[in-house]
Amino acid sequence: TIFSASSTAPVNIATLKYWGKRDKLLNLPTNSSISVTLSQNDLRTLTTASCSADFDSDKLWLNGKLESLESVRSQACLADLRGLREKVEAKDESLPKLSQYKLHIVSENNFPTAAGLASSAAGFAALVSAIAKLYKLPEDMSELSKIARKGSGSACRSLFGGFVAWEMGDLENGEDSKAVEVAPLSHWPTMKAAILVVSDDKKDTPSTSGMQQTVATSDLFQHRITEVVPKRFEEMKKAILAKDFEKFAELTMKDSNSFHAVCLDSYPPIFYLNDTSKQVIKLIHRLNEQEGKTIAAYTFDAGPNAVIYYDEINEKKVLGLIYNYFSQVAGWEKYSKDVSTLDKI
Numbered sequence: 196t197i198f199s200a201s202s203t204a205p206v207n208i209a210t211l212k213y214w215g216k217r218d219k220l221l222n223l224p225t226n227s228s229i230s231v232t233l234s235q236n237d238l239r240t241l242t243t244a245s246c247s248a249d250f251d252s253d254k255l256w257l258n259g260k261l262e263s264l265e266s267v268r269s270q271a272c273l274a275d276l277r278g279l280r281e282k283v284e285a286k287d288e289s290l291p292k293l294s295q296y297k298l299h300i301v302s303e304n305n306f307p308t309a310a311g312l313a314s315s316a317a318g319f320a321a322l323v324s325a326i327a328k329l330y331k332l333p334e335d336m337s338e339l340s341k342i343a344r345k346g347s348g349s350a351c352r353s354l355f356g357g358f359v360a361w362e363m364g365d366l367e368n369g370e371d372s373k374a375v376e377v378a379p380l381s382h383w384p385t386m387k388a389a390i391l392v393v394s395d396d397k398k399d400t401p402s403t404s405g406m407q408q409t410v411a412t413s414d415l416f417q418h419r420i421t422e423v424v425p426k427r428f429e430e431m432k433k434a435i436l437a438k439d440f441e442k443f444a445e446l447t448m449k450d451s452n453s454f455h456a457v458c459l460d461s462y463p464p465i466f467y468l469n470d471t472s473k474q475v476i477k478l479i480h481r482l483n484e485q486e487g488k489t490i491a492a493y494t495f496d497a498g499p500n501a502v503i504y505y506d507e508i509n510e511k512k513v514l515g516l517i518y519n520y521f522s523q524v525a526g527w528e529k530y531s532k533d534v535s536t537l538d539k540i
């Protein structure tokens with residue numbers, strides 16, 4: 196017999212960035228963070244987990260390619276999930292002993308991995324969620340988020356839809372470092388995100404080593420995690436609950452800039468933004484100035500691609516300006532390829 200279950204998890208984009216670990220093995224962060232999870236219909240990972248007494252080893256196929264499950268991160272997730280399943284089995288003798296079977300995991304992204312989007316977040320969230328379903332574990336997303344977190348920090352936020360907070364916690368074992376819902380997407384359905392693929396290069400400093408370098412060398416970093424982020428975390432949650440776009444947008448842009456500032460303050464410095472990213476930043480500020488109010492916000496992760504947040508009522512204005520600008524700057528031909536992926540929440 197083969198037992199199977201499938202699950203999807205969408206990509207999430209942080210509006211208050213996670214950058215820095217206090218424990219590398221458990222992926223415990225140095226600050227709390229907030230993100231918006233894109234809708235299930237857009238960028239997501241679909242994962243099917245199967246197990247059988249006939250399988251002789253754990254295996255993972257990612258986008259059709261056999262990948263290793265040997266990493267400490269993947270092993271930590273599998274061990275936790277098997278541990279929870281053992282508890283379920285101990286309570287009910289009649290259940291098949293799935294915890295003892297090897298797993299075959301088939302995972303597929305519906306977006307190009309090379310686009311530099313945070314695929315590990317959706318990937319680990321979908322993996323944990325599919326295995327939890329297969330094992331019939333209680334659907335407690337905050338509990339499962341602690342397991343996904345061990346796979347990749349930001350993955351813990353992809354277990355929830357809508358507006359999500361990752362509370363850093365302060366326990367050494369990480370039991371209180373989990374994702375919680377701030378508000379479902381239905382709370383603010385007019386909020387949209389556009390992803391501008393500025394470059395599909397994968398040559399940046401990976402976030403895992405980048406944040407370690409920042410923690411070890413940046414002087415600004417201490418200021419960010421002690422003074423700036425704790426206050427911003429509370430303010431951003433408030434802005435989301437009040438659907439205050441201007442406040443939400445201002446905090447989002449400031450936090451993106453603060454994160455890239457600590458990257459630049461690392462030694463040697465880490466650069467994620469390129470000239471096109473900087474043009475997008477200027478363009479959004481110019482647009483907001485012209486409008487006399489903030490109608491769009493940018494944010495950038497560990498790469499040059501921009502995510503623009505706006506209210507759907509302003510979609511034509513915001514996306515129209517971006518299209519027009521980049522078609523004029525260097526001729527549409529050059530940029531149409533780069534700015535071709537406009538994905539919405």
Ligand code: DP6
Pocket residue numbers: 208209211212213214222228313315346347348349350402403496497
């Ligand atoms: C800039 O979650 O990829 O996207 O925990 O080492 O896997 P690991 O790092 P990861 O870092 C994400 C960094 C970020 C900000 C964010 O998503 O909050």
